[in-house]
Amino acid sequence: MSDKTASVPAAGQRGKSLASTLGKSWVLIFLLLETVYFCFRSEGFANPNSLQIMLFYGVLVFLLATAELFVIVTGGIDLSVGYVLGFASIISIKVIEKLTGMGLDPGLALLLGVAATLVVGLIPGLINGWLVAYLKVPPFIATFAMVGVCHGISELIINGVYAMGLPKLASDIGSGHMLYIAPGGALSLFQKPVVERGVSVLEIVPNIVVVTAVVVAIFAFLLSRTKFGRHVYAIGGNMDAAERAGIPVKRRILGVYATSSFLASLAGVVYAFMYVSGKADAGASLLLDSIAAVVIGGASLFGGSGTVGRTMVGALIIAVLDLGLRMSGTPTFDKYILVGVILILAVIMERYMQERA
Amino acid sequence: MNGESAARDGKGFLGTRAGQALATNWAAFFLVLMLITFSLTGRNFLSIVNFQNVVHLQTVPLLLAIAETFVIITGGIDLSVGFVMGLASVGAAKLMQLFLASGLTPGLSIALSMLIVLAGSLVPGLVNGIVITKFKVPPFIATMGMFGIANGLALRISQGYPMIGLPDVLPKIGNSYLLYVRPGDFVSFFAKPENFPDNRVRELLRLIPLSLPFILIVIAALAFTLRRGRFGRHTYALGGSMDASIRSGIAVDAHLVKVYVLSSALAGLAGLFNIFQTGIGNYTTFNAQYEFFAVAAVVVGGASLAGGKGRIWSSVVGVLVLAFLENGLAISGVKPFYRYIAVGVLLVVAVVIDKLFPDMR
Amino acid sequence: MDYLLETRNITKRFGGLTAVDRVSIGLRAGEALAVLGDNGAGKSTLIKIISGVHKPDEGEIFIGGKPARIDSPMDALAAGIETIYQDLALAENLDVGANIFLGRERMKRSLGILKVLDDQAMREEAQKVLDRLDIHIPSLKKTIRTLSGGQRQAVAISRSIYWDAKVLIMDEPTAALGVAEQKKVLNLVRTLKDQGIGIIIISHQMYDVFEVADRLAVMRRGVLVGERIVKETNPDEVVGLIVGSETVGKER
Numbered sequence A: 001m002s003d004k005t006a007s008v009p010a011a012g013q014r015g016k017s018l019a020s021t022l023g024k025s026w027v028l029i030f031l032l033l034e035t036v037y038f039c040f041r042s043e044g045f046a047n048p049n050s051l052q053i054m055l056f057y058g059v060l061v062f063l064l065a066t067a068e069l070f071v072i073v074t075g076g077i078d079l080s081v082g083y084v085l086g087f088a089s090i091i092s093i094k095v096i097e098k099l100t101g102m103g104l105d106p107g108l109a110l111l112l113g114v115a116a117t118l119v120v121g122l123i124p125g126l127i128n129g130w131l132v133a134y135l136k137v138p139p140f141i142a143t144f145a146m147v148g149v150c151h152g153i154s155e156l157i158i159n160g161v162y163a164m165g166l167p168k169l170a171s172d173i174g175s176g177h178m179l180y181i182a183p184g185g186a187l188s189l190f191q192k193p194v195v196e197r198g199v200s201v202l203e204i205v206p207n208i209v210v211v212t213a214v215v216v217a218i219f220a221f222l223l224s225r226t227k228f229g230r231h232v233y234a235i236g237g238n239m240d241a242a243e244r245a246g247i248p249v250k251r252r253i254l255g256v257y258a259t260s261s262f263l264a265s266l267a268g269v270v271y272a273f274m275y276v277s278g279k280a281d282a283g284a285s286l287l288l289d290s291i292a293a294v295v296i297g298g299a300s301l302f303g304g305s306g307t308v309g310r311t312m313v314g315a316l317i318i319a320v321l322d323l324g325l326r327m328s329g330t331p332t333f334d335k336y337i338l339v340g341v342i343l344i345l346a347v348i349m350e351r352y353m354q355e356r357a
Numbered sequence B: 001m002n003g004e005s006a007a008r009d010g011k012g013f014l015g016t017r018a019g020q021a022l023a024t025n026w027a028a029f030f031l032v033l034m035l036i037t038f039s040l041t042g043r044n045f046l047s048i049v050n051f052q053n054v055v056h057l058q059t060v061p062l063l064l065a066i067a068e069t070f071v072i073i074t075g076g077i078d079l080s081v082g083f084v085m086g087l088a089s090v091g092a093a094k095l096m097q098l099f100l101a102s103g104l105t106p107g108l109s110i111a112l113s114m115l116i117v118l119a120g121s122l123v124p125g126l127v128n129g130i131v132i133t134k135f136k137v138p139p140f141i142a143t144m145g146m147f148g149i150a151n152g153l154a155l156r157i158s159q160g161y162p163m164i165g166l167p168d169v170l171p172k173i174g175n176s177y178l179l180y181v182r183p184g185d186f187v188s189f190f191a192k193p194e195n196f197p198d199n200r201v202r203e204l205l206r207l208i209p210l211s212l213p214f215i216l217i218v219i220a221a222l223a224f225t226l227r228r229g230r231f232g233r234h235t236y237a238l239g240g241s242m243d244a245s246i247r248s249g250i251a252v253d254a255h256l257v258k259v260y261v262l263s264s265a266l267a268g269l270a271g272l273f274n275i276f277q278t279g280i281g282n283y284t285t286f287n288a289q290y291e292f293f294a295v296a297a298v299v300v301g302g303a304s305l306a307g308g309k310g311r312i313w314s315s316v317v318g319v320l321v322l323a324f325l326e327n328g329l330a331i332s333g334v335k336p337f338y339r340y341i342a343v344g345v346l347l348v349v350a351v352v353i354d355k356l357f358p359d360m361r
Numbered sequence C: 001m002d003y004l005l006e007t008r009n010i011t012k013r014f015g016g017l018t019a020v021d022r023v024s025i026g027l028r029a030g031e032a033l034a035v036l037g038d039n040g041a042g043k044s045t046l047i048k049i050i051s052g053v054h055k056p057d058e059g060e061i062f063i064g065g066k067p068a069r070i071d072s073p074m075d076a077l078a079a080g081i082e083t084i085y086q087d088l089a090l091a092e093n094l095d096v097g098a099n100i101f102l103g104r105e106r107m108k109r110s111l112g113i114l115k116v117l118d119d120q121a122m123r124e125e126a127q128k129v130l131d132r133l134d135i136h137i138p139s140l141k142k143t144i145r146t147l148s149g150g151q152r153q154a155v156a157i158s159r160s161i162y163w164d165a166k167v168l169i170m171d172e173p174t175a176a177l178g179v180a181e182q183k184k185v186l187n188l189v190r191t192l193k194d195q196g197i198g199i200i201i202i203s204h205q206m207y208d209v210f211e212v213a214d215r216l217a218v219m220r221r222g223v224l225v226g227e228r229i230v231k232e233t234n235p236d237e238v239v240g241l242i243v244g245s246e247t248v249g250k251e252r
């Protein structure tokens, strides 16, 4: 590449720029190496279908990591995403159940139920944001308090068990695919063709992966290309400067926590459609994963840095790890250990690379 | 100018001395208020049995909160305490199983396992401390990494099931009382009299669970260290100003490592308490959230996450507030789920009060 | 009196402490007014009031002879009062263009509907104003974090100028700079004066004051203890005013 430019850089310089590009994209390289490793390690991993499966099981982390990123860019943290997810999974099922019970068409009930959940799902974030921005409660405390509140309300609604009772259409969507190819080449969109037992249909692109991709892309745009996004970075970089430049800092922080809980609620809805059930602690174990994804993606907990793209690379590292370990028959326990180790190494690596640059 | 009276006028009652005292120790006042309320609303709330139970069940949260107090005063946080506690519990259980299987006596198995686990529980803290000081990883991330690692190891050891088959004496010791009294008949220390039938043990007045003096000793010793010892002084100094501490010649890095080691050692001790009380090796589930409740208790007790502020006894009050809140609501017949909500609300109130009165401790 | 900006009897208390005590000053277009005083004299507090960060407990602010309400930084900016703070108030994680347009981002339409940030245009505009002030910064795509102290100062000044400041307030503009960069900033101040901008400079450096200021006002413990025309005074007298050994002039 550099050969094409008019001024040919000196060898040393070129070496340095190579090192710094490598440094900047070390997460990508890590992801690549990890994938290659599992291709050899886990039988059946080197298969295009694994990619789909990996993305399918990764959607919750993709959504929660995006949620967490917005908050982390402002220098905050949102501990409540996991329990907001659980809360939303329950709300969506309960509302949809009510609506279908009233004799509504399942499709309409789903649509209304999801819309209602997403609106209700803004509330925890608005409260978090209000506490953080206006009452100056540290984000850690405010959002942990919200964990308690969401947990409590969720359990109250379902009385300590599960929420169930989604119409079949929900699971059709939740575990369905965009495109099906029956043997003989018959294509069908959305609808799984009816085939004889034992005949396998090629399934391409899970619906929820498409939904997640679209949503993540929209929020990536919001963060990188809009005024709101620019303000979020400014707040994380220098809150005083943002304030003095006339940015409505409090409103923006409110917006950020609302964004976070909106995305977490969406993840809750996706969870409900995937697993056709809802429970209070559905997302409890995902907090580590989502914060880890953001940090592995190079964002600093002090705020001001991080992008959705890099966060997704971080999330993919975790998703590949998850599937790779499962397929190699390793107990999932090891995932926690490895995520913990990668999390710490990522920060050390990032710092090292920055010092070199 | 009459600045002082102006300042007082500005804050009304809270500007007065009594108001200040109330605001400073609001958690303690709140605790008392809560005890009074629940005594009225819950039938068996105000009883020795109930109070002893609460304290007994809170030994683990107390140890974790004390651990967290030291770390939070330095301006850090230790998210790994809950899972380190779980790891210690299943680790000790595994060791006991192994020692028993190799033919060691129960007593020796227990003693050896305890020693190994206590020594081993220094390791997570050492790693945390080194990662934080040498590699400059923020405490939140370093200990969150350890949170994952300890959790994974604990699940690996236990395979995700409670570990049974441990010596029977464990829960007997762990749940015994200092005094067994049959009013007008006898007083016995540490265990019920041999000849007294097992099935009638409930008729006895059992006083002072063994865990109480233990935990009191730990609390008192650490409270003394923090308030009076050089170790404590340096801990506050670090949280107050890292810069000033470095310039005044405190070995900042070494001290921080020690604080994180202390924290995980206390978590390990909590794991041992846990195994003695339950008689099984318990891995910690995600929704137990011990680490978050420990942080919550410390904050309710008046510490600031920004560092430099906090006291052991205040954290103890914080733990008791959360514990009696749960216990009192339960006894008063409130659904258990409300307590999660109550804890959340209380936490926010604590911080808001703290914001209104900075610089008080 | 054709003051561009005037304060009358501004008072600000923090609890029992009166940080600014009935201070009245005025500033004309194209003039540089230096505000001097020992640490804690109340200089920063005074300018924070003018720039809308603090609300005064008493007193009024006049802009162009008319009473003005300045309740927030936004009000001050709208009135053409730009402030460069001691800490510069730049977002170090953003680039030069983004900082000059912080809070007032330039947008463009993308695909006809979506409004997106126009970083290209912001950088071009940034380049123009930097050129106008004869400031050189190698790459406008670089974040502020990678710039030198003087360059940062220049970016902060460019930001104010770009937004048509009528009044520019500078809190210790040269404090953290090397000698060469100090000179540049002082030159910049002269350029700005020539463009008709009124400037309030806070400084502990007597040299700065005598180099660029036209008038000076001295504060001590919140009170304005004297005003001088720079040409008619000397450093000794000013130091006397600051430390209070020689209480002359407008004592209240």
Ligand SMILES: Nc1ncnc2c1ncn2[C@@H]1O[C@H](COP(=O)(O)OP(=O)(O)OP(=O)(O)O)[C@@H](O)[C@H]1O
Residues within 6 Å of the ligand: C014, C017, C019, C037, C038, C039, C040, C041, C042, C043, C044, C045, C046
């Ligand atoms: N937000 C605040 N709350 C309470 N007191 C304050 C606040 N801001 C300033 N003060 C006090 O008001 C007084 C004046 O402070 P100010 O910052 O205006 O001084 P200064 O003249 O700018 O000093 P320096 O030369 O050190 O910058 C000081 O005693 C300071 O402690």
Ligand SMILES: [Mg+2]
Residues within 6 Å of the ligand: C043, C044, C045, C171
């Ligand atoms: Mg000042």
